[in-house]
Amino acid sequence: MLRYILLRLVLLLPVMFGVSLLVFVLLHLGSTDPALDYLRLSHIPPTDAAIAEVRHALGLDRPLYEQYLTWLWKALHLDFGISYLTGRPVLDDLLYYLPATLQLGGLALACTLLLSIPLGLMAARWQGRWPDHAVRAVTFLGVSMPNFWLAFLLIALFSLWLGWLPPLGRGTAGQLVMPVLAIALMSMSINARLLRASLLEASGQRHVTYARARGLPERQVWRDHVLRNAWLPFVTATGMHVGELIGGALVIETIFAWPGVGRFAVSAVLNRDFPVMQCFTLLLTGLLMVCNLLVDVCYAWLDPRSRLEGASA
Amino acid sequence: MYSWPVNAGPLDPRGYSPNQMYAQAMVYEPLVRYTHAGTVEPWLATRWYVSEDGKTYTFTLRDGVRFSDGTPFDSTAAKANLDAVLANRQRHRWMELVSTLEHVEAPDRLTLRLVLKHPYYPTLMELAQVRPLRFGAVDTKPGQPVGTGPWMRAESRLGEFDRFVRNPLYWGPKPAFDEVMVKVIPDPNSRALALQAGEVELIQGAAGEITAGTFVRLRDQGYATALSAPLATRTLAMNTGRGATRDLAVRQAINEAVNKQAIIDKILYGLEPRADTLFARNMPYADIGLKPYPYDPAQAKQALESAGWALAPGAPVRSKGGEPLSIELVFLGTSALQKSLAEVLQGELAKVGIHIELRAVEEGALVRRQRDGDFGMIFADTWGAPYDPHSFVSSMRYAGHADYMAQRGLAIKNELDQRIGKVLASTDEKQRAEQYRFILTTLHEQAVYLPISHLTAISVRRSSVEHVEFGSTLFDVPFEAMTPKQEH
Numbered sequence: 001m002l003r004y005i006l007l008r009l010v011l012l013l014p015v016m017f018g019v020s021l022l023v024f025v026l027l028h029l030g031s032t033d034p035a036l037d038y039l040r041l042s043h044i045p046p047t048d049a050a051i052a053e054v055r056h057a058l059g060l061d062r063p064l065y066e067q068y069l070t071w072l073w074k075a076l077h078l079d080f081g082i083s084y085l086t087g088r089p090v091l092d093d094l095l096y097y098l099p100a101t102l103q104l105g106g107l108a109l110a111c112t113l114l115l116s117i118p119l120g121l122m123a124a125r126w127q128g129r130w131p132d133h134a135v136r137a138v139t140f141l142g143v144s145m146p147n148f149w150l151a152f153l154l155i156a157l158f159s160l161w162l163g164w165l166p167p168l169g170r171g172t173a174g175q176l177v178m179p180v181l182a183i184a185l186m187s188m189s190i191n192a193r194l195l196r197a198s199l200l201e202a203s204g205q206r207h208v209t210y211a212r213a214r215g216l217p218e219r220q221v222w223r224d225h226v227l228r229n230a231w232l233p234f235v236t237a238t239g240m241h242v243g244e245l246i247g248g249a250l251v252i253e254t255i256f257a258w259p260g261v262g263r264f265a266v267s268a269v270l271n272r273d274f275p276v277m278q279c280f281t282l283l284l285t286g287l288l289m290v291c292n293l294l295v296d297v298c299y300a301w302l303d304p305r306s307r308l309e310g311a312s313a
Numbered sequence: 314m315y316s317w318p319v320n321a322g323p324l325d326p327r328g329y330s331p332n333q334m335y336a337q338a339m340v341y342e343p344l345v346r347y348t349h350a351g352t353v354e355p356w357l358a359t360r361w362y363v364s365e366d367g368k369t370y371t372f373t374l375r376d377g378v379r380f381s382d383g384t385p386f387d388s389t390a391a392k393a394n395l396d397a398v399l400a401n402r403q404r405h406r407w408m409e410l411v412s413t414l415e416h417v418e419a420p421d422r423l424t425l426r427l428v429l430k431h432p433y434y435p436t437l438m439e440l441a442q443v444r445p446l447r448f449g450a451v452d453t454k455p456g457q458p459v460g461t462g463p464w465m466r467a468e469s470r471l472g473e474f475d476r477f478v479r480n481p482l483y484w485g486p487k488p489a490f491d492e493v494m495v496k497v498i499p500d501p502n503s504r505a506l507a508l509q510a511g512e513v514e515l516i517q518g519a520a521g522e523i524t525a526g527t528f529v530r531l532r533d534q535g536y537a538t539a540l541s542a543p544l545a546t547r548t549l550a551m552n553t554g555r556g557a558t559r560d561l562a563v564r565q566a567i568n569e570a571v572n573k574q575a576i577i578d579k580i581l582y583g584l585e586p587r588a589d590t591l592f593a594r595n596m597p598y599a600d601i602g603l604k605p606y607p608y609d610p611a612q613a614k615q616a617l618e619s620a621g622w623a624l625a626p627g628a629p630v631r632s633k634g635g636e637p638l639s640i641e642l643v644f645l646g647t648s649a650l651q652k653s654l655a656e657v658l659q660g661e662l663a664k665v666g667i668h669i670e671l672r673a674v675e676e677g678a679l680v681r682r683q684r685d686g687d688f689g690m691i692f693a694d695t696w697g698a699p700y701d702p703h704s705f706v707s708s709m710r711y712a713g714h715a716d717y718m719a720q721r722g723l724a725i726k727n728e729l730d731q732r733i734g735k736v737l738a739s740t741d742e743k744q745r746a747e748q749y750r751f752i753l754t755t756l757h758e759q760a761v762y763l764p765i766s767h768l769t770a771i772s773v774r775r776s777s778v779e780h781v782e783f784g785s786t787l788f789d790v791p792f793e794a795m796t797p798k799q800e801h
Contacts, residue, residue, distance in 0.1 A: 033677045042329035043788065044407045045696060046680060048713040053403060086331050096471060152502065159510045167510040168503055257498040259472025267499060
């Protein structure tokens with residue numbers, strides 16, 4: 001098992017390399033020019049001379065392969081360059097903003113798990129009765145509603161009408177409520193629906209009927225025979241939601257003026273801050289791959305069958 | 314409490330992005346200040362004298378001014394700042410004065426002399442700009458801004474806020490507010506909600522702080538609002554060197570066929586004043602009584618007809634000698650505003666038989682098309698105060714600017730460029746006004762531009778702010794002139 005984990009971690013490197021190359025090429029092949037954004041933000045008229053000057057200062061006038069190799073060499077030494085936008089080292093900026101995003105994402109993940117499990121169980125346990133209908137209505141809404149729209153509705157309700165919660169910023173517990181909810185609702189809804197569906201599917205299996213026929217108590221039937229099998233898709237989905245939560249943070253942080261990497265990355269994209277986009281994509285790739293690894297490890301732990309496959313691979 | 318999309322930056326007096334101009338203008342001051350009338354008034358310099366040949370500017374500095382760290386502002390400090398700009402000429406050369414300035418002298422404590430290579434009349438205008446020709450204390454570390462202005466930055470938290478407090482050593486009138494808290498809020502909708510929830514008290518600026526629709530909604534909800542005088546012009550340039558727009562009759566007809574007021578009412582929520590000329594009349598040298606093109610589609614049709622652009626029976630588009638009257642309008646695809654404006658123009662001009670081919674492009678491609686003159690019509694807003702008219706007109710001389718490319722088909726283009734060169738070097742006020750009159754009249758009569766509206770700054774405030782004022786340029790927000798609601 002340990003060997004397997006180590007192998008997966010080592011595999012991270014070529015993937016990161018591939019991603020960095022791909023992102024670099026995509027960024028630089030487009031017809032976009034960060035020099036224009038720099039001049040626009042600086043309120044300097046974009047004359048040919050001014051553009052050439054900035055391109056030179058940013059190193060954009062050198063051949064592409066040279067730019068990439070320079071970047072790669074520095075990146076291997078954990079130097080991801082200077083942000084075009086803030087003039088500060090990219091890694092410093094990202095690490096400065098990361099804790100705020102981890103706080104938001106972590107709480108949203110916790111919220112997703114804490115709410116989706118009881119809701120899914122409730123809906124499956126009382127299938128076709130009112131708890132099921134209620135859960136399905138709420139989760140249907142949650143799956144369908146774009147998070148930014150929800151965010152504005154929440155602000156309108158809790159900040160403007162009721163005046164209970166501050167509409168933006170970071171610092172107090174109250175400021176966490178709305179962003180966390182806005183990010184978590186969709187994952188929570190998907191998970192709850194998924195858990196409900198897989199519970200129902202598992203409870204219809206023959207071995208469950210057999211377990212009941214053996215006279216096992218209903219509690220034990222659910223715990224050992226239904227839940228155990230129903231967990232698997234849920235775990236996969238949760239792993240995938242981590243990416244979704246970070247993606248949600250991109251938009252939500254901007255709306256709630258939350259000082260996190262998401263908002264930082266959005267402004268980098270809008271202003272073609274290439275070094276930040278490069279580093280951010282790598283960070284995200286690494287994060288997602290580690291999450292996938294965690295999911296696979298959980299899988300192996302939950303399902304002996306996949307452990308055998310993993311070992312033979 | 315105010316808000317801005319990003320932090321104020323390190324606030325280097327000569328720094329560009331990420332240094333934010335509103336904040337640099339709070340901390341650093343110029344020798345002379347740009348006024349709402351488009352003139353300059355004494356500021357850190359109380360008097361100045363321009364030599365007969367227009368090459369030497371001698372300033373008398375205001376006595377008793379100190380930087381916020383207590384060091385005196387004198388000619389030595391001033392010279393050190395300007396020398397720092399000259400030491401980095403390459404970086405600042407976009408400003409014509411920087412490439413024109415030969416050297417700076419400080420003959421005595423309160424006298425500063427600027428020696429130019431050749432006469433350049435907008436010298437004072439450019440000295441008034443927010444950067445790079447303002448003054449910071451000489452020995453300061455980066456990130457610790459020390460200026461002579463009414464405010465100093467007390468605290469900055471990355472991604473959250475910048476807090477400014479009054480400069481206790483300020484030489485001028487004390488600002489009415491004790492401090493200005495600037496929160497970092499990137500999203501315009503969130504900014505509006507923050508105002509409604511009381512998290513910010515003032516939204517003001519000319520950079521799309523909130524959309525026109527949001528502005529109107531807040532106004533209707535009873536918030537006190539204000540609009541500034543015109544600061545720049547939304548306009549399209551027409552290519553005189555290519556396609557159907559080579560024909561003066563077509564360009565004039567376009568000016569007559571577009572119902573600008575309807576566009577303003579429908580798309581700009583009626584907020585911006587209609588523009589009939591390239592520069593608003595409050596801009597320097599621009600109040601020359603140009604006769605606006607009236608909105609008169611019938612007249613436009615007739616003019617096209619007599620210029621040979623005939624409408625075949627049943628055809629929607631006019632043509633002349635087999636060439637259809639079709640014009641390519643290039644706009645920035647990511648700009649919702651340009652897209653709506655372009656679509657309405659397409660509709661308006663279709664009514665007189667002109668076909669507009671819409672071409673949405675990405676920003677890099679847009680600049681390339683401007684440079685290569687690869688357009689029929691293109692959005693080419695003026696640069697606004699304090700660059701209008703001199704810097705904007707100056708740029709018309711250089712290939713690579715949309716304006717140059719648009720004008721190159723004019724028979725009179727060479728003379729225009731020569732006159733622009735002359736006006737910038739002119740030392741005589743009357744002559745200068747005459748040259749400008751010629752340049753602006755020619756551009757107007759040749760219908761090179763289709764001005765739509767004048768860009769203004771907006772301001773929305775909560776009742777805790779009693780009085781607001783607008784800056785005289787696109788870039789400054791004069792917090793020191795604002796007052797809080799009086800407690801009774």
